[in-house]
Amino acid sequence: xPEVKVVGLTKTFGNGKIVAVDNVSxxxxxxxxxxxxxxxxxxxxxxxxLIAGLIQPDKGEIYIDDVxxxxxxxxxxxxxxxxxxxxxxxxxxxxxxxxxxxxxKALDEKKAAALGRETLEMMLLYERSDAFPHELSGGMMQRxxxxxxxxxxxxxxxxxxxxxxxDAKIRNELRYEIRRLVKDLELTAIHVTHDQGEAMAISDxxxxxxxxxxxxxxxxxxxxxxxxxxxxxxxIGESNFLEGxxxxxxxxxxxxxxxxxxxxYASNAKxxxxxxxxxxxxxPEALTLERGWKKAHNSIQGNIGEVxxxxxxxRYEVVLPNEDKIIVTKPSLAEEPFExxxxxxxxxxxxxxxxxxxxxxxxxxxxxxx
Amino acid sequence: MRKRAKILKFxxxxxxxxxxxxxxxxxxxxxxxxxxLVPPILGTALKWDLMTEVFNNPELMSRALNAIGFSxxxxxxxxxxxxxxxxxxxxxIARGKSRWLNVLDTLCDLPFIIPTVALGYSLxxxxxxxxxxxxxFGNSLVSPGWLLVILLHFVFSFPIVVRVMxxxxxxxxxxxxxxxxxxxxxxxxxxxxxxxxxLKPSLIGAFVLAFARSISETGATIVVAGTFExxxxxxxxxxxxxxxxxxxxxxxxxxxxxxxxIAVVIFAIIQLLGTKMKIPIKRMSPTFERKLSGxxxxxxxxxxxxxTLFVLILIPALFVSASAFPALLDGTLNSALASEGxxxxxxxxxxxxxxxxxVATLINVVMGLPMAILIARKRLGKTVSAFFDVLVNIPIIxxxxxxxxxxxxxxxxxxxxxxxxxxxxxxxxxxxPYFVKSLTAAITRVDVEIENAARILGARPFAVFRTIIxxxxxxxxxxxxxxxxxxxxSETGATxAVAAELQTVPVLLVGxxxxxxxxxxxxxxxxxxxxxxxxxxxSIIILLVxxxxxxxxxxx
Numbered sequence: 001x002p003e004v005k006v007v008g009l010t011k012t013f014g015n016g017k018i019v020a021v022d023n024v025s026x027x028x029x030x031x032x033x034x035x036x037x038x039x040x041x042x043x044x045x046x047x048x049x050l051i052a053g054l055i056q057p058d059k060g061e062i063y064i065d066d067v068x069x070x071x072x073x074x075x076x077x078x079x080x081x082x083x084x085x086x087x088x089x090x091x092x093x094x095x096x097x098x099x100x101x102x103x104x105k106a107l108d109e110k111k112a113a114a115l116g117r118e119t120l121e122m123m124l125l126y127e128r129s130d131a132f133p134h135e136l137s138g139g140m141m142q143r144x145x146x147x148x149x150x151x152x153x154x155x156x157x158x159x160x161x162x163x164x165x166x167d168a169k170i171r172n173e174l175r176y177e178i179r180r181l182v183k184d185l186e187l188t189a190i191h192v193t194h195d196q197g198e199a200m201a202i203s204d205x206x207x208x209x210x211x212x213x214x215x216x217x218x219x220x221x222x223x224x225x226x227x228x229x230x231x232x233x234x235x236i237g238e239s240n241f242l243e244g245x246x247x248x249x250x251x252x253x254x255x256x257x258x259x260x261x262x263x264x265y266a267s268n269a270k271x272x273x274x275x276x277x278x279x280x281x282x283x284p285e286a287l288t289l290e291r292g293w294k295k296a297h298n299s300i301q302g303n304i305g306e307v308x309x310x311x312x313x314x315r316y317e318v319v320l321p322n323e324d325k326i327i328v329t330k331p332s333l334a335e336e337p338f339e340x341x342x343x344x345x346x347x348x349x350x351x352x353x354x355x356x357x358x359x360x361x362x363x364x365x366x367x368x369x370x
Numbered sequence: 371m372r373k374r375a376k377i378l379k380f381x382x383x384x385x386x387x388x389x390x391x392x393x394x395x396x397x398x399x400x401x402x403x404x405x406x407l408v409p410p411i412l413g414t415a416l417k418w419d420l421m422t423e424v425f426n427n428p429e430l431m432s433r434a435l436n437a438i439g440f441s442x443x444x445x446x447x448x449x450x451x452x453x454x455x456x457x458x459x460x461x462x463i464a465r466g467k468s469r470w471l472n473v474l475d476t477l478c479d480l481p482f483i484i485p486t487v488a489l490g491y492s493l494x495x496x497x498x499x500x501x502x503x504x505x506x507f508g509n510s511l512v513s514p515g516w517l518l519v520i521l522l523h524f525v526f527s528f529p530i531v532v533r534v535m536x537x538x539x540x541x542x543x544x545x546x547x548x549x550x551x552x553x554x555x556x557x558x559x560x561x562x563x564x565x566x567x568x569l570k571p572s573l574i575g576a577f578v579l580a581f582a583r584s585i586s587e588t589g590a591t592i593v594v595a596g597t598f599e600x601x602x603x604x605x606x607x608x609x610x611x612x613x614x615x616x617x618x619x620x621x622x623x624x625x626x627x628x629x630x631x632i633a634v635v636i637f638a639i640i641q642l643l644g645t646k647m648k649i650p651i652k653r654m655s656p657t658f659e660r661k662l663s664g665x666x667x668x669x670x671x672x673x674x675x676x677x678t679l680f681v682l683i684l685i686p687a688l689f690v691s692a693s694a695f696p697a698l699l700d701g702t703l704n705s706a707l708a709s710e711g712x713x714x715x716x717x718x719x720x721x722x723x724x725x726x727x728x729v730a731t732l733i734n735v736v737m738g739l740p741m742a743i744l745i746a747r748k749r750l751g752k753t754v755s756a757f758f759d760v761l762v763n764i765p766i767i768x769x770x771x772x773x774x775x776x777x778x779x780x781x782x783x784x785x786x787x788x789x790x791x792x793x794x795x796x797x798x799x800x801x802x803p804y805f806v807k808s809l810t811a812a813i814t815r816v817d818v819e820i821e822n823a824a825r826i827l828g829a830r831p832f833a834v835f836r837t838i839i840x841x842x843x844x845x846x847x848x849x850x851x852x853x854x855x856x857x858x859x860s861e862t863g864a865t866x867a868v869a870a871e872l873q874t875v876p877v878l879l880v881g882x883x884x885x886x887x888x889x890x891x892x893x894x895x896x897x898x899x900x901x902x903x904x905x906x907x908x909s910i911i912i913l914l915v916x917x918x919x920x921x922x923x924x925x926x
Contacts, residue, residue, distance in 0.1 A: 054548050074551040081552035087545045091567045101553040104563065106656050152553045 002065055002078070002156040002188045004028040004051060009060030011046055016058075020046040022212035023060070033182055033189045035199035037235070038209035039369035044192045045160055047209070051190065052081050052158050064156065080154025084161040086145040088133040094120070094144050095129040101152025119151040122181075139170045146178065150185070157182060157189040163198065175202050196236050200224070208232050230279060230356045234367050239281040239354075240326040241363055246276045246355075253350055256280055258300075260322025265298050266353040277358040284329040286352040289316065289338065290345045299347035302326070304338045318346055378836070385832030395749055398740035399758070406765060406799045413776030414627045416783075421627070423620025430617060434604055434625050441601035441769070442632060444516070445584035448523040452580040453573065455524075455682075456531030458675040463532070464539035475536070478679070481687045482529040485860035485909065487876040488902035490590025491883050492690035493522050502689055514596030514887060522594050523587060525683050527580040534579065538572030556656065557663040567648070574644040578637060579766070585633060586770040586800075589862025589876045593883050601629050602771040602863055609775070609867055623779070626772035637767045690906075693899025702896045706904070712882070716901055719875040720908070726790075726874060727858035730797040731805075731851055738805045738850075743835075745806070746813035759810070766803045773799060774867025781868070789872050796864040801857050805850035812846030813839060852916055856909060875905060 004027070011021040021043045028034045036044040049055045051062060053074035062069050069077055088097050098120055102112035120126040123143045133141055142162060149157060162178070163171040179202040182189045193199050199206050200220040207217045208231070215229045220236075227233035230241070244258040246268075254268035256278065266280055293301040305325060306317040313329045314337055320326065328346055338344060359366035384390050424431050463475045481489060496502035497512035504511040512518050546568060550560035566573065588602040595603055607613060608621040661667065697703055706713045741758065748755040765773065777796045781787050787795075816839060824834045840847070862876040869877070882898050 052552055054551070073556075074548070075554045075556055077552075079552055081549065083545055083549060085543075085545060087543075087549035089546060089549070089564055089568070091570075100550070100555075100563070104550070104553060104555040104559055104656070148553065158552075 003030045005063040007061045010058050019212050031186050033204045035191045035203035035206045037199040042209040043212040044209050048192050080149025080157045082145045082159045082162045086141045093130050098147045098151050115151050119147045123147040138166050159191040230366050233281045242280045246272050265350045267351045279356045281354045284327040287328040287346045287348050293343050294345040296347045299345045304342045382830040382833040386830050394740045395744050401737040409780040410773045410776045413780030414623050417623045420620040421624045424624040437599045437604035438601040445581045448584045449577050449581040452531045455678050460532050460535030478532045481525050485905050486590035487879045490593035493686045496686040496689040515598045518594040523584040527583045530579045531576040534576040538569050556660040558659040582767050588771045605771045622775050626775040629769045629772040633767050690902045694903030697896035697900035719873050719878040723875040727855045730858045731855045734802050742806050742809035746810045762803045762806050765799050771863030774864025778868040792868045796868045797858040801854035804853040808846045808850035812843035816842050
């Protein structure tokens with residue numbers, strides 16, 4: 001069963017000027033669904049193409065089932081690859097596309113046909129066997145692309161932004177369909193996406209990439225609850241970042257002095273030292289809002305700056321006395337909405353916040369997606 | 371500057387008036403029908419009764435049919451070897467990683483810019499004379515005849531196939547091949563089952579262009595053919611005053627009409643079968659194809675490709691320069707520069723050739739541009755556009771010598787048209803499709819939404835064209851113009867057919883070379899070498915100037 005391991009993988013382009021993948025190591029276990037996420041240009045697709053053998057690494061090793069495959073051509077790696085554009089062969093109908101894999105490997109015609117039929121039925125596409133790619137909807141093309149990869153006998157499925165070209169509703173439906181399929185067929189899957197919501201919904205583990213490096217690997221819950229990097233805290237979910245200094249520490253708690261002499265307490269799991277410059281991260285959904293300026297525990301007073309109704313939740317921008325702005329999201333049905341200009345008190349539990357050392361290159365630079 | 375702005379504003383303003391816009395389109399259609407499409411068809415069709423002269427002379431009939439048969443046979447054979455050699459070359463250029471491939475890419479264009487008569491003489495010197503490769507063997511290696519005709523046609527049609535296929539491979543979405551590889555196909559299997567079927571229209575297009583070019587070529591073929599006679603040479607032979615006196619115009623009309631009809635039928639069959647023909651993906655042999663994909667086989671293929679390119683194409687094509695260099699030292703150059711003796715005629719012909727090339731190009735640019743927009747943007751509806759899109763191909767597929775005969779017969783009914791304009795009309799007919807096809811494809815590639823955005827921002831139709839479309843299609847515009855110009859300057863067959871007194875430079879050079887062909891092994895003439903050298907030199911200079919002009923006008 002396929003296990004994938006990459007060790008110290010590096011890939012550069014433009015005579016070494018662009019480092020697309022920078023000394024990356026990653027293990028994907030058998031039957032595991034792993035998502036590679038990160039902003040555009042972070043190297044996630046390059047990493048996937050290296051694993052597939054579509055490009056060759058400059059350095060590093062790639063193992064599939066403990067076999068070093070660096071020099072194995074893609075056709076012999078036992079993979080299925082679903083491309084972002086689907087890459088359905090335009091001169092072949094659905095049937096020929098799906099049975100291409102078995103036939104190109106000279107499998108017995110009857111077996112190839114049986115495989116094709118079985119896969120198409122599983123993907124609810126058998127009725128459209130004689131349709132050409134240009135006659136299919138985006139969702140159907142995506143399913144044909146998955147069916148084609150499965151019919152080729154792949155046990156390792158590599159998916160490169162497979163839902164990127166679909167509209168939101170279909171994307172949401174298909175992501176669960178793909179996960180169910182991978183789990184039912186006991187496949188191993190590596191799924192590249194820039195949509196952290198999609199990654200959280202489908203994967204067993206997520207690897208967050210930035211500038212060619214993997215910053216953190218963990219389950220969606222781990223990454224959300226315990227981000228180890230400022231960038232991860234911002235990219236997986238959403239966070240408010242406030243600049244300040246550690247005024248004092250006591251056990252697992254740190255007293256933080258924010259700009260404008262505002263005092264809050266935060267969890268000090270990473271043992272920050274007194275007087276250290278830090279960035280405090282608090283998720284919008286971890287903040288509670290009360291009407292009026294109140295002296296509540298671990299709270300900051302402010303005024304509502306903007307209100308955005310987003311359906312399930314409402315998003316409030318709160319302007320603090322030091323002119324910093326924080327975002328607070330509240331369930332839309334839970335309470336009466338706040339008005340713009342209204343005085344409010346925002347508070348949070350210290351254990352639901354994270355302290356990071358203040359980045360040398362500045363906060364904005366560290367959080368930049370490009 | 372203010373005056374220029376005023377003029378542009380005036381044209382911008384009037385371009386908004388539908389009546390004016392449609393007048394431009396209808397003028398373009400009228401020009402196409404009256405000058406390009408109808409005369410070549412009506413010219414021979416109106417004189418069809420003259421063909422009885424051939425029907426009553428079985429010997430002449432058999433000679434004509436044999437010649438026509440050879441034309442199509444050679445064109446078919448040459449087009450097949452063009453594809454066989456051109457595809458690996460294009461593959462190497464488009465897919466290779468070496469920087470030297472840019473040089474190779476440019477070298478492949480060389481036979482295209484060398485006027486075909488010079489090319490013919492060059493091949494003759496290389497393969498037949500003791501100055502060339504035959505010198506090694508002490509005797510003529512390849513005598514003038516069908517084999518040399520095949521080698522010649524291969525040389526000048528090869529760049530067409532390479533150009534078309536390099537373009538197609540660069541436009542091709544490589545992801546399809548990658549998808550096939552991830553599904554278990556070896557590189558050769560992926561190319562056979564996915565890449566080539568997707569590139570089928572380009573393969574057919576390259577085949578058709580090479581085939582048409584081979585059928586049309588006359589001047590250089592006469593130079594290398596010896597006693598061998600194909601359709602074009604038959605027509606040229608029948609167009610002499612002696613033959614006219616002996617056989618009349620019947621053989622001309624017969625051969626031209628047959629060439630035109632058979633060419634049209636063959637191209638119709640290729641189009642019909644081409645779209646239906648499928649490259650089978652069944653019955654695969656994975657092991658064999660895997661072996662073919664191996665590094666050794668690929669290296670062997672690349673080596674064979676380079677060998678073919680240099681030994682069969684580039685060295686023979688450029689060999690004429692060997693006879694141009696001695697001419698620089700033995701006084702021939704001085705005579706040429708002083709315009710002494712035959713050189714006076716040469717310079718007059720050269721000026722005439724470039725003048726005709728310039729006028730034909732200018733007229734086609736002005737009249738072809740609205741036609742290209744009309745077809746690309748479907749200005750008169752889908753059906754009309756598709757109809758003209760097919761019709762503009764006809765001058766390409768009709769052999770130029772037959773076209774020339776037909777045009778000559780048609781325009782001579784109107785005796786007030788001077789001979790110079792007859793030649794210009796012939797060149798307009800032959801070169802028109804190269805410009806319109808190139809520009810139509812380029813305009814089609816420009817997203818119509820870009821045009822709409824400019825209109826919404828306040829640009830009038832003419833302003834949209836000059837500020838948006840033209841900068842985006844400039845490369846294809848000039849490329850089309852360059853092809854028209856070079857094609858016109860090297861045109862021989864149709865010129866011979868329509869001209870009585872005037873001589874363009876390829877026609878003159880054919881006249882110079884003919885006496886050299888009398889012996890078994892052709893002699894080297896420094897004058898011919900120098901004449902060909904001048905022709906090549908001036909063509910290259912003009913092309914370089916045009917390329918610099920294009921580059922100087924921005925990044926597109």
